[in-house]
Amino acid sequence: MSVERGVGGPLSRELARAVRAGRLPANAWAALADVLESLDPAIPVGDVVASLTDVVPSELGEIDLPGQEVRTPARGRGDRDLRWRLTDKPDAGSPSRDDIDRTAFLDEVSRASATSLNSAEMLTQVSALVQSHRLADVTRVWRSTDDGLLCATSSSGDVQADVTAQQALITRRSVRTGAHRLSVPLLAGRHALGVLDLERRHRGFTADDISLAHAVAGRAALGLRNAYEYEREHELAERLQYAMLPALVESDELDIAARYRSSTRGVHIGGDWYDAFSRSDGTVVLTVGDVTGHGLDAAVVMGQLQNALRAYALEGHGPASSLRLVHGLLRESRGSLYATAVVVEVQVCTGTIRWASAGHPPPLVQDASGAVAYLDADHGPMLGIGLSPSIPEHARALTPDSAVALYTDGLIERRTSDIDAGMARLAAAFERCGDGKVGERTDNVLHEMLGGTDHDDDVCLLLCRWLGSA
Structure with a gap:
């Protein structure tokens, strides 16, 4: 049966064009005519042709390479598939x-x-x-x-x-x-x-x-x-996030390494950051922070706070003063995001550190023997909250070969356990990974804490080892 006898008018012309364009095989007419005759004539021509080009190649138009026997397909499921596509209902029964x-x-x-x-x-x-x-x-x-x-x-x-x-x-x-x-x-x-x-x-x-x-x-x-x-x-x-992370300062007295791991769930830019830079007096300043939320807004605020902390510290402000100034900056922005941050100053000649924290997890110190302890002292509230916070500052002397670790909460928080358990796991991981260079230690700790599992939040880890005075 020819197309002209089975169907006529615009549909015939459209089917002919589909054959010439290679969307329908030339031998499809006989099998199609009976199916088309049973369709509702009110169905638009374009819908008929589009559906045929989806269904027919799988039933009639597959390509046969040498060794294949060419068979005329039997009517049956192909007809029903076509009717289902065009009428949204199967045959009766x-x-x-x-x-x-x-x-x-x-x-x-x-x-x-x-x-x-x-x-x-x-x-x-x-x-x-x-x-x-x-x-x-x-x-x-x-x-x-x-x-x-x-x-x-x-x-x-x-x-x-x-x-x-x-x-x-x-x-x-x-x-x-x-x-x-x-x-x-x-x-x-x-x-x-x-x-x-x-x-x-x-x-x-x-x-x-x-x-x-x-x-x-x-x-x-x-x-x-x-x-x-x-x-x-x-x-x-992830590439954008890494592009925003700074280069770390190099110092003869300090060995510094940092790692960033983006969340394995979702597509977003996080608000975590780390930084390590040197002032003109030789003091090295370490910062790690975390902006609430994710996405472009969090990334913008992260960049602002990171740069502001660096600028205030380079002017000579101490850790607590720098955090208070950044807090005021974030409040004046009238945004809906908040942040946590910790700032640590290292006097490279003496090994003395000064630090202050605004709602951030406490720094961890690992001594030369590998033993670890958290610097769990008083700290201020999150940056950007609606009050003028009091941010205390603390000091401590390091011994040669001691290391200070700063991190974001994505490293210790899990849905299946509380934060205290996460901090205990981190301390144990540092004790097990006490040997080797700082970069190796950092990688090993991340592997211990994250492994190959998914994690819902971004993670920053900054490790600074004081080699001791010459």
Whole structure:
């Protein structure tokens, strides 16, 4: 039956254009005509053609590589899929057990694709579902990169995509090699993000299987696109955060190292900062602070406070005086954000330190033997609150090879435990990591405290070791 006999007018012309553009195969007319005749004539022509180009390639237009037997697809699920897309309702009658299983399986794939924003983790979950549903015995997912197709579901870096997977990506259509191999492109809008590669050992892929594979690939592609966007935004935010962190002062009497770790959850720019600089009199000033909240506003306030503390300290103000001045600056800004901060001055010739804190976790001192103690003295309230705070200042003498650690609360706070438990864990971590250079100690402490687990907040850790006077 020709298109002209099955349908007429604008729809016939639109279908002809779709064939010329390669969006529909030339041999699709006979199978389409019967389906189209049963559709509501009130459905817009554009909706019909758009739906056909989504459904028909998976049923009629897959590309056959050498060794594949070309078969005319039987009517059945493809017709029902088309009617569902255009009328939002299935054929009359109760759904079959196969239809119920198909819907439940696709719901699982949709949840797996939406649950994780880690692209590798998400694709691994989808692959496992495909195999558990017995859609394929072997599953691989290829990601499209600047270097070609890379396997996202294999830890082996030497796995290479063959011509079947590459053909599916280039043509944006499913490709079969023989009866037991099927490659389906992961399409998100106009973008081909990769290929879902399926293999069976003992049975071939039917038209229903191919339709289901396309449905799985569509859901996986949507999840992959969301994961890519998240990863790109997270990388941009992290790069911006690192660009705002200062270079640390170098001193013959001090060994200083600092680390920043962004939150592993969400996409945001944090308000944590650290700084270490030298005054003209040789005093080294260390600061660590944390602005409440996240996002651009917190980052802007963080930059202002970090620069203000540096400026006041360089003018000669001591730790408590610098914090009071910054408090006034934050109050005058009339914003809704607050901050905590700690400032430590180190007299490099004598090892004497002076410090003051505004609502911040106390500094930690580690002596030459590796024993640790918190400088848990009186401190002032958070910066920016609606009062004129009293911020006390304290002093203490260090012994050679002692170290002072400043950190933000993201290092010690956990949802599953209180802050006292976190501080005890930090002290124990410093005792275990007492050997080695300062940079190594800092990395080891972070590994002890954070490990490979997710953490909800940004983390700063600044460690300064006084070598002693010459």
